[in-house]
Amino acid sequence: MNPQLKKGFLETLVLAAIKEEPSYGYKIIQDVSEVLEMSESTLYPILKRLETQGFVTTYVEAHQSRLRKYYKITAKGLKEIEKAKDDFNEIESIYRYIMR
Amino acid sequence: MNKKEFIKALSKALHDYEDKDEILSYYEELIDEAVLNEMSEETFIFKLGSPTQIRETLLNDGSFKKRLKEKENFQVKRLFSTTAKLFSGIIVGFVAIVMGIVGFSFVIGGLSNSVAIMLRFIVNFPTKIEVFFFIISQLILGIGLLLLGIGILWYTVANTKIIFMKLTGKIDSSMDKRRQA
Numbered sequence: 087m088n089p090q091l092k093k094g095f096l097e098t099l100v101l102a103a104i105k106e107e108p109s110y111g112y113k114i115i116q117d118v119s120e121v122l123e124m125s126e127s128t129l130y131p132i133l134k135r136l137e138t139q140g141f142v143t144t145y146v147e148a149h150q151s152r153l154r155k156y157y158k159i160t161a162k163g164l165k166e167i168e169k170a171k172d173d174f175n176e177i178e179s180i181y182r183y184i185m186r
Numbered sequence: 187m188n189k190k191e192f193i194k195a196l197s198k199a200l201h202d203y204e205d206k207d208e209i210l211s212y213y214e215e216l217i218d219e220a221v222l223n224e225m226s227e228e229t230f231i232f233k234l235g236s237p238t239q240i241r242e243t244l245l246n247d248g249s250f251k252k253r254l255k256e257k258e259n260f261q262v263k264r265l266f267s268t269t270a271k272l273f274s275g276i277i278v279g280f281v282a283i284v285m286g287i288v289g290f291s292f293v294i295g296g297l298s299n300s301v302a303i304m305l306r307f308i309v310n311f312p313t314k315i316e317v318f319f320f321i322i323s324q325l326i327l328g329i330g331l332l333l334l335g336i337g338i339l340w341y342t343v344a345n346t347k348i349i350f351m352k353l354t355g356k357i358d359s360s361m362d363k364r365r366q367a
Contacts, residue, residue, distance in 0.1 A: 110215070110219070111212060111215055111216055111219070112215070112216050112219035112220065112223070113219075115216075125235070125243075126213070126216055126233075126234050127234070127235060127239070127240045127243040127244065128243065130209060130212050130244070131243075131244060131247035134205075150222065152215070152218050153211075153215070154215060154219075155211075155212070155215060
């Protein structure tokens, strides 16, 4: 996929990956990669950005004697997903136009 | 590379990053999770890419450009290191040339002397002094070869170093450009 286009989608995909329940780095990569391939070093800046924008909050929890950092979606983050949903019709018509 | 080595290398690669520790623990956690998921530590670390690549990825991300620690004396340091590099380059070149010249003349002198004395041996049996001179000329030849060898080696090493410096210099300036952008 076009890297520019991919970049825009990845942020929403990460938000969607933690929509149901909080998740952690390794799992987010696995989940998102099922739809769109994402590397470990791409995720970190995305998470950081989502955090500074107030779309996610983080907390640390012990897991098998290790610490795991969880990312939890905020109300603002959920709203962002809704916004992305609104884009769908537009994106669809863009592609209809491209592929005609 | 194992986890410890990787984290150490990454820490070095990200030394000027504000949230270095956070990034390090992010990667540490990822490696632990991968191992927990029955993946080989080495394979996973290989998949992560080199610390330099990781740094590049972070730098390419718009919001991360600003996260580099500002170095106030950056320009001064640069100027200093450029001057130092130039000086060391001149000294290295000078030493190499001197060694080359001295070595070369020693080789020529030693060789011609040895040959001359050897030719003399063919004519009649050498005297003790002649043998002594022969040994001395052989010695000079040896020293000459040694100096020439060191000189060539020195020159090669210095040149590779200069190429290396130029390369790193290029990387430095491209990073500067990126930082300014």
